[in-house]
Amino acid sequence: MFLMAFMILLAALLAVVVLHRVTKRHSSYSAYNLPPGNLGIPVIGQTFSLLQALRTNTDHQWFRTRINEYGLVSKMSVLGSPTVLLAGPAANHFIFASEDLILTQTRALRSLLRRSILTLTGDELKQVRSAVQGYLRPEMVRRYVHKMDEEVRRQIKLNWVGRDTVTVLPMARNLTLAVICSVVFGEDAAAMVEAHGSDFQLLGDAILSFPVNIPFTRFGKGMKASANIRKAMRRIVQRREESLLHQGFVVSSTDFITYMLVLRSKRVHSLTSEDIVDNVMGIIIGAHGTTSALITFMIRQLANEPDVLARITEEQDHIADSKGTGNALTWEDVSRMKYTWRVAMETLRIAPPVFGSFRTATKDIQYQGYQIPKGWKVFAAQSITHLDSRFFNEPTKFNPCRFENRSSIPPYSFLPFGGGPRMCPGTEFTRVESMVVMHYIVRQFRWRLRHKDEPCMKDPKPTPIFGLPVQLELRNPSTNLGA
Numbered sequence: 261m262f263l264m265a266f267m268i269l270l271a272a273l274l275a276v277v278v279l280h281r282v283t284k285r286h287s288s289y290s291a292y293n294l295p296p297g298n299l300g301i302p303v304i305g306q307t308f309s310l311l312q313a314l315r316t317n318t319d320h321q322w323f324r325t326r327i328n329e330y331g332l333v334s335k336m337s338v339l340g341s342p343t344v345l346l347a348g349p350a351a352n353h354f355i356f357a358s359e360d361l362i363l364t365q366t367r368a369l370r371s372l373l374r375r376s377i378l379t380l381t382g383d384e385l386k387q388v389r390s391a392v393q394g395y396l397r398p399e400m401v402r403r404y405v406h407k408m409d410e411e412v413r414r415q416i417k418l419n420w421v422g423r424d425t426v427t428v429l430p431m432a433r434n435l436t437l438a439v440i441c442s443v444v445f446g447e448d449a450a451a452m453v454e455a456h457g458s459d460f461q462l463l464g465d466a467i468l469s470f471p472v473n474i475p476f477t478r479f480g481k482g483m484k485a486s487a488n489i490r491k492a493m494r495r496i497v498q499r500r501e502e503s504l505l506h507q508g509f510v511v512s513s514t515d516f517i518t519y520m521l522v523l524r525s526k527r528v529h530s531l532t533s534e535d536i537v538d539n540v541m542g543i544i545i546g547a548h549g550t551t552s553a554l555i556t557f558m559i560r561q562l563a564n565e566p567d568v569l570a571r572i573t574e575e576q577d578h579i580a581d582s583k584g585t586g587n588a589l590t591w592e593d594v595s596r597m598k599y600t601w602r603v604a605m606e607t608l609r610i611a612p613p614v615f616g617s618f619r620t621a622t623k624d625i626q627y628q629g630y631q632i633p634k635g636w637k638v639f640a641a642q643s644i645t646h647l648d649s650r651f652f653n654e655p656t657k658f659n660p661c662r663f664e665n666r667s668s669i670p671p672y673s674f675l676p677f678g679g680g681p682r683m684c685p686g687t688e689f690t691r692v693e694s695m696v697v698m699h700y701i702v703r704q705f706r707w708r709l710r711h712k713d714e715p716c717m718k719d720p721k722p723t724p725i726f727g728l729p730v731q732l733e734l735r736n737p738s739t740n741l742g743a
């Protein structure tokens with residue numbers, strides 16, 4: 261709700277500020293072969309109508325209508341920028357592969373996260389990207405599985421066991437925040453979550469806000485949260501630097517700060533400690549809202565699909581039976597959760613946490629005979645291919661079996677994690693975390709939705725409007741999870 265108010269304010273202010281500039285620019289496009297479509301009212305364009313569609317979770321229909329009217333390439337105007345909407349697998353490939361398109365972040369995000377993987381460009385980005393990718397690669401995630409397992413069990417014991425109603429989304433958000441913090445902060449995780457858990461939530465909430473630093477606004481609170489987190493993290497970095505000096509850089513801890521300091525000592529990158537701090541925030545922002553959306557929507561789907569729940573339960577019971585009671589899940593256990601992971605992928609298809617990709621053209625570019633001028637935005641929505649019956653038979657049906665044969669899914673039609681050089685580096689982390697969470701939830705509980713068809717909105721992550729309250733029951737009171 262607040263988001264809407266700020267977006268409206270944003271649009272209105274942008275209108276005033278850039279109206280003059282944009283109208284002048286528009287007249288200079290007469291030599292371009294622009295894609296079809298209209299830019300709507302100057303500056304505001306289709307902003308309100310798209311925001312309204314997101315709010316009512318009808319954005320898919322909104323994009324479809326434009327595609328039916330104008331084809332696979334069309335122009336529109338959203339959030340103060342002329343934007344080309346692209347549709348289909350070829351367009352997805354183009355967006356992820358073109359070197360002339362750069363990732364677009366909101367101004368708010370750039371102020372909040374300063375110099376992180378999400379905001380850097382060029383050589384600096386390359387350094388950060390390879391370090392972050394290295395930290396999240398499968399062999400590394402393998403080393404954090406026991407940490408995730410421990411934190412997931414702790415969270416479930418604390419917040420789920422013994423309650424008969426749980427509101428899933430806020431619980432999932434707290435859980436995924438605790439899990440990513442336990443990994444990136446190592447021994448300081450508990451203290452960080454305790455002191456700054458709500459700061460991380462405020463930071464996440466501020467990303468789409470209007471970037472004027474006024475106290476009590478979403479953005480103002482986000483900036484304050486970001487400063488608080490920075491201050492606490494600087495102290496951690498300093499402590500790690502000191503202890504590394506004493507130990508001569510022979511370390512076994514797997515926290516991100518140690519990892520980055522060790523790489524720097526080997527001259528693999530030249531980031532300052534402040535940059536490292538910014539990147540910790542970037543990773544947490546990338547991980548937290550996305551994985552919690554996945555978990556929330558899996559729990560929602562399972563409440564409506566008893567057959568799918570039965571199959572998952574069978575798979576998870578089988579894995580549990582083959583282990584000693586109370587033993588932490590291992591990477592091998594997670595790799596055996598094949599059906600459960602298909603359910604996760606089917607959830608990502610139907611309710612993708614990131615609804616599309618925004619890019620900015622760094623020079624005039626050509627696409628399918630049209631010209632896209634320098635500075636224009638390019639956008640593709642995942643739902644356009646995820647819900648197209650040419651790529652997914654009966655696309656609105658929840659059917660995890662469609663992922664049994666990955667080669668039956670055409671390239672560039674299923675992209676929950678994006679693609680190309682900016683593809684999400686957190687896929688393996690997501691797989692392990694979501695599988696561990698589902699293991700303990702499915703083994704321990706049965707649940708019923710409090711609102712059978714709870715409406716959703718996109719904020720812009722898919723969000724059940726009441727946060728998905730469920731009635732919870734212990735599945736089998738004798739199940740010993742050894743927590």
Ligand code: HEM
Pocket residue numbers: 363377378389392396440542543544546547548550551554612613614616617618675676677678679681682683684685686687689690
């Ligand atoms: C369900 C879970 C997740 C989904 C659906 C998801 C989706 C995405 C997508 C679509 C992008 C690319 C955006 C674009 O190209 O426009 C992205 C980038 C990113 N993700 Fe994820 N993500 C998930 C989990 C994670 C996790 C667990 C982490 C970290 C542990 C993470 C860290 C990042 C980072 C750092 C980037 C930026 C990469 C760059 O800018 O080069 N994500 N994610």
Ligand SMILES: *[C@@H]1O[C@H](CO)[C@@H](O)[C@H](O)[C@H]1NC(C)=O
Pocket residue numbers: 419430431434453454456457458
């Ligand atoms: C989630 O964490 C925040 C901040 O750490 C806390 O204030 C809140 O009560 C927690 N929410 C739930 C649902 O446990």
Ligand SMILES: *[C@@H]1O[C@H](CO)[C@@H](O)[C@H](O)[C@H]1NC(C)=O
Pocket residue numbers: 665666667668669
């Ligand atoms: C998987 O899908 C591809 C493409 O549709 C098909 O050619 C292949 O035979 C399928 N494989 C199996 C094992 O069903």
